[in-house]
Amino acid sequence: MNSNGGLQKHWFHISIHFALDSVLFYLATLAGLLIRFREDFSAVVAVYWPYILATAIIFSATTYIFGLYSTHSSSQGVANRAGILIFCTMVAVGLFVAGTYLDNFRPIGRGAALIVGSIGYVATLMHHLVLLHSLRYTRERVAYLICCEADEVETRLFRSFGTHHLELAGVIEHNGYQTKGDVNVLGHCKDLLEIVRRERISRLLCTGKSLRDTTLLKRFCELRYSGVSVMPLITLCEEVDQYVPLELLTPEWLLNASGEPHLLYIKKVKRLFDIVVSIAGLILSAPLLLAAMVAVKVTSAGPVFYRQVRSGRFGRQVNVTKLRTMRVDAEKGGAVWSTENDPRVTPVGRILRKYRIDEIPQLFHVLMGTMSFVGPRPERPEMIEKLATSIPYYQERLMVQPGITGWAQVNYPYGSSVEDARRKLEYDLYYMKNMSVFLDLFILLDTVRIVIRGGANDSLTRTEERSKAMQEFQLSTASAATPANPATPVNAADYEWTSV
DSSP, rough: OOSSSTTHHHHHHHHHHHHHHHHHHHHHHHHHHHHOOOOTTHHHHHHHHHHHHHHHHOOOHHHHHHTTGGGGGGGGGGHHHHHHHHHHHHHHHHHHHHHHSSSOOOOOOOOHHHHHHHHHHHHHHHHHHHHHHHHHHHHEEEEEESSSSHHHHHHHHHHHTTTTEEEEEEEETTTTOOSSSSOEEEEEEGHHHHHHHHTOOSSEEOOOHHHHHHHGGHHHHHHHHHTOOOEEEEHHHHHEEEEEEOGOOHHHHHHHHHHGGGGHIIIIIIIHHHHHHHHHHHHHHHHHHHHHHHHHHSSSSOSSEEEEEEEEEGGGGEEEEEEEEOOOOTTTTTOOOOOOOOTOOHHHHHHHHTTGGGGGGHHHHHHSSSSEEEEEEOOOOOHHHHHTTSSTTTTGGGSSSEEEEEEHHHOOOOOOOOHHHHHHHHHHHHHHOOOOOHHHHHHHHHHHHHHTSSSSOTTSSSOHHHHHHHHHHHHHHHHHOOOTTTTTOOOOOOOOOOOO
């Protein structure tokens, strides 16, 4: 699918701070080596520059894994952030010292490591104090253009989506509509430009219907050329929280999101990424896989591996192999969802599931090309058929190769209901639109975080407030009889899978 700006500010923010930490730690390492090896500084740097560069990147990668670049990290206090940075510094410097011992030139001792770590920690701590201040006190003012009751209900959706750094200044009425709820009215559309300047609005939200209104085109263009973003709520959700709300999804969005620009990435670059990561993963995880196989065999009766038919790209059936984590008779009554405390899971299987060790054998499928390392979770055909009847556009996730990990897997806890499947689809659609090596690398780092923590981050899951707002929005759009109702289910029969 084609990226049309969904990677703008969030990933730009992440990349800038990731790069800045890398530069600071790189310079700190050079400064530490200069202090410790004054006369031999040039010779030391000439030999160890690959280790120095790797150290800087490892520090930033570890910092990302702990979520310190995320806009949601503003809730972390200074002490907590400082403690995490100490750990990240120790990891980076420790690996740097270990790397120098692989070379016969001159291993870095404890004194040099202490100097490098101290300078690197102080420099990056200063950066993160500035970053934390920015995250806590920088807010963008947003206004909503409304022309009907459904638009007004959508403003309540906005308030329930958890947009931490956006402030809803109020609504601007259009087309004679008068608001019915308790919301601040900024004025009428005829005074749009004046209102935006007066209220210091940086984003104007409106529905697709308003964006297609030719009478508003000139005003919208003037705003955009003045630096004010004009966008629908679905685009804002992509940019701020990196998911696509199904309640706002339309066939028009899907058509604009998909296209040829990603074809090269899917067929060439992504395949190369999969081969490299799967080979590296199999080599590094071989001892852990062997130990897990022995644990499964000695603790429960039955085979070590569990094979199951899943749906691959375009619905093709693929046999997926995992380490067995349940009793042999776990599905004697038919296919059912696994729950959080599923009694069918063995004690060892519970550990393997928590830290995703049972997924390691799927690296062979990635290497063979039947799966990708990053993509939507492969589901069983019968589950997909069932979910497609109640979740709009559910089968869109079959347009790309399923993956061992994915944007939905690292952002949403393990799902065991139709509602969970809906929410995970929102993240899958975001990934499908914005897939790239850049995003895959960050998902790889997020996967490391999941393995360390033993579970996905649940801070982004939908709240009861959002569920209530969604129901109200769906009732409003249904009563308005809109021609492109995003809640209309898409049946499996509407798709015909073909090879590309």
